[in-house]
Amino acid sequence: MVETVLFVIFAITALYGAISMVMARNPVYSALGLMLTMFSLAVFYVSNAGHFVAVVQVIVYTGAVMTLFLFVIMLIGVDKAEDRSEQIPFQRPITLVLLGLFAAGVLVAGARAWTTGTASTGEPINGTIEAIGDSLFGDWVLPFEVTALLLIIAAAGTIALAFFKSGDEEEGA
Amino acid sequence: MTVTPGWYMALASVLFVIGGAGLLLRRNALVMFMAVELMLNAVNLTFVAAGRELNLIDGQVSVFFVMVVAAAEVVVGLAIIVTVFRRRATASVDELAALKG
Numbered sequence: 001m002v003e004t005v006l007f008v009i010f011a012i013t014a015l016y017g018a019i020s021m022v023m024a025r026n027p028v029y030s031a032l033g034l035m036l037t038m039f040s041l042a043v044f045y046v047s048n049a050g051h052f053v054a055v056v057q058v059i060v061y062t063g064a065v066m067t068l069f070l071f072v073i074m075l076i077g078v079d080k081a082e083d084r085s086e087q088i089p090f091q092r093p094i095t096l097v098l099l100g101l102f103a104a105g106v107l108v109a110g111a112r113a114w115t116t117g118t119a120s121t122g123e124p125i126n127g128t129i130e131a132i133g134d135s136l137f138g139d140w141v142l143p144f145e146v147t148a149l150l151l152i153i154a155a156a157g158t159i160a161l162a163f164f165k166s167g168d169e170e171e172g173a
Numbered sequence: 174m175t176v177t178p179g180w181y182m183a184l185a186s187v188l189f190v191i192g193g194a195g196l197l198l199r200r201n202a203l204v205m206f207m208a209v210e211l212m213l214n215a216v217n218l219t220f221v222a223a224g225r226e227l228n229l230i231d232g233q234v235s236v237f238f239v240m241v242v243a244a245a246e247v248v249v250g251l252a253i254i255v256t257v258f259r260r261r262a263t264a265s266v267d268e269l270a271a272l273k274g
Contacts, residue, residue, distance in 0.1 A: 022195035154245035
């Protein structure tokens with residue numbers, strides 16, 4: 001019962017946040033709408049026994065990623081109005097029709113079966129730090145090490161992008 | 174009336190479609206990037222719901238990896254957007270047509 005009430009409330013806020021992100025004219029409002037959606041998803045993670053990922057969602061997404069977005073919006077400015085006229089003819093109706101078909105297909109297929117395969121037996125999962133850590137440093141230790149490499153590459157790439165000198169700018173223009 | 178994981182997955186598919194609409198309809202590179210983040214978050218929700226349905230912790234581990242990749246992607250992507258803005262003074266993808274054949 002509690003879960004149903006939470007689902008209805010936060011499904012509405014998640015959808016509101018997502019739609020306002022797409023519709024907002026000001027990128028700051030887009031960022032705030034996405035933040036609302038991410039908080040709602042954190043609530044869903046808790047109701048699906050994902051306690052650790054819920055905390056990580058709040059810290060990493062709403063804390064770090066969206067703050068980074070807001071900083072970039074601050075840096076590049078929001079004063080220039082977005083030109084909403086389409087260059088490609090019929091892009092908007094075709095997009096909406098194709099996405100509607102995609103959503104209908106997923107929902108119809110899901111009404112038949114959302115998951116396949118048999119559920120593993122045993123006690124219900126509990127996404128504590130201990131359970132996630134056991135899996136992460138047991139079965140998933142090699143992918144975990146590769147993510148370390150990925151993060152180093154991302155950091156090095158960002159530093160390289162940030163150090164472009166202004167003298168290089170003629171070649172791109 | 175109990176909430177089954179299917180409800181979460183239906184919600185996630187709707188969020189994914191909204192994210193895709195944002196990606197295809199908006200012209201501001203920052204908002205398009207946020208739409209990609211929304212799509213990644215929708216997929217994360219399906220991972221968590223499926224992990225609960227199948228009684229596997231691996232769904233939540235997958236969410237962890239998706240978050241790491243998304244964080245790396247955001248860092249590099251925003252650096253590219255800032256670099257492009259410094260050169261061309263625009264964040265609109267329609268004006269960035271230098272590679273047009």
